[in-house]
Amino acid sequence: MVVNIRKLPDKPYIMPGNAACPGCPETMGLRYVKMALGDNVVLVIPAGCSSVIQGIAPRSGINFPILNIVFAAAASAASGMKAAFEQQGKDVHVVVWAGDGGTGDIGFQALSGAAERDEDIIYICVDNEAYMNTGIQRSSLTPYGAWTTTTWTGKKEHKKNVPAILISHGVKYVATASVGYPADFIEKLQRASKIRGFRYIHLLAPCPIGWRFDPGLTAKVAQLAVQTGLFPLYEYINGVFRLSPIARRYKDPKKRVPVTEYLKLQGRYKHLLNKPEEIRKIEEYIENTWRLIEALEKTFTEEGGRGEQVFRAL
């Protein structure tokens, strides 16, 4: 399946009056969600930038039906909503749109519960690697070394690997995506939409405010995260794993863009640019990430290319 973005519907999904900052990755992502899934969608949004971006009631700058819900309960509210639609005989995509904090920290218990119950919902983590809504505090998904307002000298721990944890839940579908590659994200959403059960998409969403880069560079930073090997793009469907076509070449370390190209665009890494030992730590993280990817590939690729068939069928 190949997506031609120009042929997808692009009604005014993100409208004047929304309260996003310039260069906001969350509005970019939301637009792609609607382009991919159409109008038969209800969003469930916990506390975070996306609850503010909607703008001021009784209007909304985001042209979706949305149930806003308390920070920790997005996956649970979505589970209930889906159950109600099913009882009413309606086939609706219930989609959670939650930040990295709402996903990997405070909302993690509810997420894990819904994943284990195999609720028939699509859960999208829009990962801007910190609590942006409350002013750039660290989350468990903030990467090593990054400055935040609660890690002034850089975070000392690495990023929690939530998609890998979701694969361990045995859910039907897990994918990573980046707002720098909309066609890939949309393709994944469309594939996920054809599967029943719990589907998880982890969307990297570089935030110019929190990461301290020029708002014109959101897509570029989002691409560099993939090109440096920091954020591999992949899909896992029902026991079959594959690297996404655009990310395959970065399996080869020689083809990766040096990570400093990525770091130097972002003010949050300013303090460690001339500390080689710190850069080395980040490079080691990339190496470990790919070790896990290779293990997943080995474990979840089946002989005879059945894997490719699974993907093509959707």
Place this chain on the structure above:
Amino acid sequence: MPVMGLTGNYAVAHAVRLSRVEVVSAYPITPQTTIVEKLSEMIEKGELNARIIRVESEHSALAAVYGAASAGSRAFTATSSHGLLYMHEVVWWAAGSRVPLVMAVVTRAIGPPWNIHVDHQDIMDQRDTGWIISMAQENQEVLDLTIQAFRISEDPRVYLPMIVGLDGFILSHTRAPVDVPEQELVDEFLPPRRQPYVISPETNLVMGNIAPDDVHFLMRYSMAEAMEAAKRVIEEVDREWGKLTGRSYGGLVECYRCEDADYLAVITGSWSGDAKVAVDKLREEGIRYGVLRLRFIRPWPAEKIAVHAEGKKGVLVFDRAISMGGYGPLFSDVSATLYGSRISLEGVIAGLTGVDVKPRDFAEAMRRFASEVDEKGFVYKPREWLLPRKYRENPEKIREVARIWS
């Protein structure tokens, strides 16, 4: 109509079945657990056509039924004590959204230490949230209130969620004869679900995004107004249920031997029965009390209390909960209601943490209050303690136990 021997919790489950609930979600906690167990069984056996979501916590349980209700389905949850505290954030969110919803609260003490026995601390903690809060005295009333709760919550004049309170173990795990109405009767009584709005692709609505502060203020104001309107709805519903089943409880309050009484005991929940026994006994001694049982804590039945208290010498309030550093929650509200009336008032804290209060204990407190009022003419004592009997009789023992934390 079949009369069944039902525990309070099973009475809840049958009421939920008869109310044709579509989505159930709950998390086990004693003494609520047998509600979710029974509902699971009913759903798995096909006696109730509903989805059950077996969540990983109470926070999620209420969020799940809230999600279902927002999408237009009748939904139900139940909990107790720590479970209720754990879901507290969502308790507020659900009420503020004006989405009709029903929850059973099986009352239980709050730790530490761990304690599964009854008091009212958990349910009283919800007074400010915007949920209608009822309290049953017996299992038949539990069933009746649960069915009525859907009708009240879904009334367009109200559109607020409702809690049905039943006391842990005393009702939840004690079997009593319960008249379980036929489905046709309940269908006649309970119209199809109504709610102010539905979140769905067709409606394309947003609920809960930021509003201007003055609009938010008006939302709070309209909730308070809806609470006032609910008073009338509760009375109507009680009368209509009475016509259909022969069971009418008096609406917001039930008054027992109030008319010719000199004193009123104000109380709520299952222990009201013991207070009534005490009242009967005191009559033999010539002390004339009546029991004003509050069937609803929210909306607060101020007008009813004022009417029933009028002309009485004194009102004695029994609280099974306390606001630490303040008073019993019922007392505070009764005191506000009767301000300026020159009726003597006393608040008694008793029966906390599952400590049993027997008719003779009630009688002791009632006797003491009556004689003090007779002696002094006017008494205002906001917080008196009815300690467990062994400490009342032997105060030395208090110091012995208190040594642990002093």
